[in-house]
Amino acid sequence: MSDAPALLPVEEARARILGLCTPLPPEWVPMDDALGRALAEDVLARRTLPPWDNSAMDGYAVRTADLLGPLPIRLTVGETVFAGKLPVREVVPGTCARIMTGAPLPSGADAVVMRERTRPVPEAPDTVDILEAPGPGQFIRPRGEDAREGDVLLRRGTPLGIPELGLLWAQGMASVPVPRRPRVAVLSTGDELCRVDEPPGGRIVDTNAPALALAVRRAGGVPTLLGIARDTPEAVREALARADGFDVVLTSAGVSVGDHDFVKDALEALGVAQHFWRVAIKPGKPLVVGQRGAALFLGLPGNPTSSLVTFELFVRPALRRLLGLEDVEPARVSGRLEGRLSKAPGLAHFVRVMATWRAGELWAKPLGTQTSGALRSASAATHLLHFPREHSSLTDGSHVELIPLSWVA
Numbered sequence: 001m002s003d004a005p006a007l008l009p010v011e012e013a014r015a016r017i018l019g020l021c022t023p024l025p026p027e028w029v030p031m032d033d034a035l036g037r038a039l040a041e042d043v044l045a046r047r048t049l050p051p052w053d054n055s056a057m058d059g060y061a062v063r064t065a066d067l068l069g070p071l072p073i074r075l076t077v078g079e080t081v082f083a084g085k086l087p088v089r090e091v092v093p094g095t096c097a098r099i100m101t102g103a104p105l106p107s108g109a110d111a112v113v114m115r116e117r118t119r120p121v122p123e124a125p126d127t128v129d130i131l132e133a134p135g136p137g138q139f140i141r142p143r144g145e146d147a148r149e150g151d152v153l154l155r156r157g158t159p160l161g162i163p164e165l166g167l168l169w170a171q172g173m174a175s176v177p178v179p180r181r182p183r184v185a186v187l188s189t190g191d192e193l194c195r196v197d198e199p200p201g202g203r204i205v206d207t208n209a210p211a212l213a214l215a216v217r218r219a220g221g222v223p224t225l226l227g228i229a230r231d232t233p234e235a236v237r238e239a240l241a242r243a244d245g246f247d248v249v250l251t252s253a254g255v256s257v258g259d260h261d262f263v264k265d266a267l268e269a270l271g272v273a274q275h276f277w278r279v280a281i282k283p284g285k286p287l288v289v290g291q292r293g294a295a296l297f298l299g300l301p302g303n304p305t306s307s308l309v310t311f312e313l314f315v316r317p318a319l320r321r322l323l324g325l326e327d328v329e330p331a332r333v334s335g336r337l338e339g340r341l342s343k344a345p346g347l348a349h350f351v352r353v354m355a356t357w358r359a360g361e362l363w364a365k366p367l368g369t370q371t372s373g374a375l376r377s378a379s380a381a382t383h384l385l386h387f388p389r390e391h392s393s394l395t396d397g398s399h400v401e402l403i404p405l406s407w408v409a
């Protein structure tokens with residue numbers, strides 16, 4: 001009785017959305033705004049680091065050739081080299097240098113013996129007894145271990161975590177090229193909605209828009225709230241027509257088959273090409289996806305949990321791709337189901353669970369309510385449990401795939 005198109009499998013829907021996303025043009029940003037973003041171009045090392053061979057231990061810089069005979073072997077201590085100072089004397093045969101961690105290795109030395117493997121000689125304080133015969137290179141951190149001038153230090157697309165930023169800082173860089181952040185418009189639709197600061201008067205507070213805006217920011221985008229459009233074709237059209245200059249337009253509600261579900265028509269009227277509508281998932285089935293120019297339009301279902309779950313499964317990967325990240329599929333970990341689940345085949349369910357480690361395994365307990373109409377079904381969730389489309393039951397202890405949620409506190 002329905003002429004609705006077939007439901008797309010979730011993986012195909014995500015692949016189609018990602019196919020519409022390419023990294024945004026680059027901008028140079030200060031390093032502390034680069035965390036979690038991807039490099040827009042290869043970065044070459046300008047400095048060789050460490051600049052010199054240096055000691056990995058507090059101890060003595062020695063010549064291994066001096067230490068081939070029976071141990072202990074007594075050596076004369078030439079100088080003490082501290083980090084931040086350059087050695088002034090060569091380590092000649094029969095001598096060594098006291099050296100601290102990070103200090104440059106004096107010439108002539110080819111190994112470091114840690115202090116614990118030596119013994120002071122009280123009657124001859126300018127000598128030391130060495131108790132082991134080190135191999136060449138022992139406890140020496142070689143010049144260029146972190147970076148060699150001219151080499152590609154980090155490739156385009158590399159996600160900038162804290163160690164990567166450290167590598168760039170060490171090069172003397174204060175800013176870095178990354179794709180600019182996606183600008184994301186967020187529009188709520190619905191006659192039943194009011195702003196949090198309005199007297200409700202029989203309405204409910206629009207929670208989707210502020211929640212989605214936070215999710216956008218956490219995913220690296222820049223959200224702009226476009227307010228609430230009333231449930232008329234004109235109001236939805238006018239609100240969407242104001243969404244110019246954005247990379248992504250997120251709407252919530254009005255995408256199902258109700259008499260007041262106008263989002264799809266409004267998108268069509270504004271020349272947005274519809275790529276697909278409806279995905280074989282619960283929650284989130286009526287998701288609609290379109291594009292006009294480079295702008296991506298994602299009509300999320302109105303149920304509060306459905307909008308958050310579809311954000312996690314489809315919008316967040318899209319924003320991450322726009323940010324130039326390559327590995328954008330939701331993360332997955334394996335776990336065990338605590339309890340049982342059943343459903344009709346046909347839709348993949350993404351069950352809100354609280355997962356905890358017990359005896360070396362991650363046990364996922366479905367939350368009491370799974371209704372998509374109540375935010376309570378998402379509150380306290382740590383993961384989404386993937387209950388595959390074709391399955392109808394999962395027994396207690398089943399091995400399951402879990403998606404860690406980005407919403408968690």
Ligand SMILES: Nc1nc2c(c(=O)[nH]1)N[C@H]1C(S)=C(S)[C@@H](COP(=O)(O)OP(=O)(O)OC[C@H]3O[C@@H](n4cnc5c(N)ncnc54)[C@H](O)[C@@H]3O)O[C@H]1N2
Pocket residue numbers: 188189190192193205206207208209252253254255256257258261283284285286300301302303304306372373
């Ligand atoms: N005959 C059918 N009816 C429905 C189907 C279906 O397949 N056939 N799908 C159901 C599913 S699944 C979902 S999800 C919803 C999606 O509905 P819409 O996207 O059209 O959203 P609305 O109908 O406008 O609202 C749904 C629900 O969400 C509340 N809502 C909406 N916006 C907000 C907001 N910004 N903040 C808080 N709450 C919001 C709204 O009040 C409704 O309760 O359709 C089913 N129906």
Ligand code: MOO
Pocket residue numbers: 281282283284285286301303305306372373
């Ligand atoms: O997908 Mo609806 O999101 O099941 O409530």
Ligand SMILES: [Mg+2]
Pocket residue numbers: 253254255256257258260261
């Ligand atoms: Mg509806």
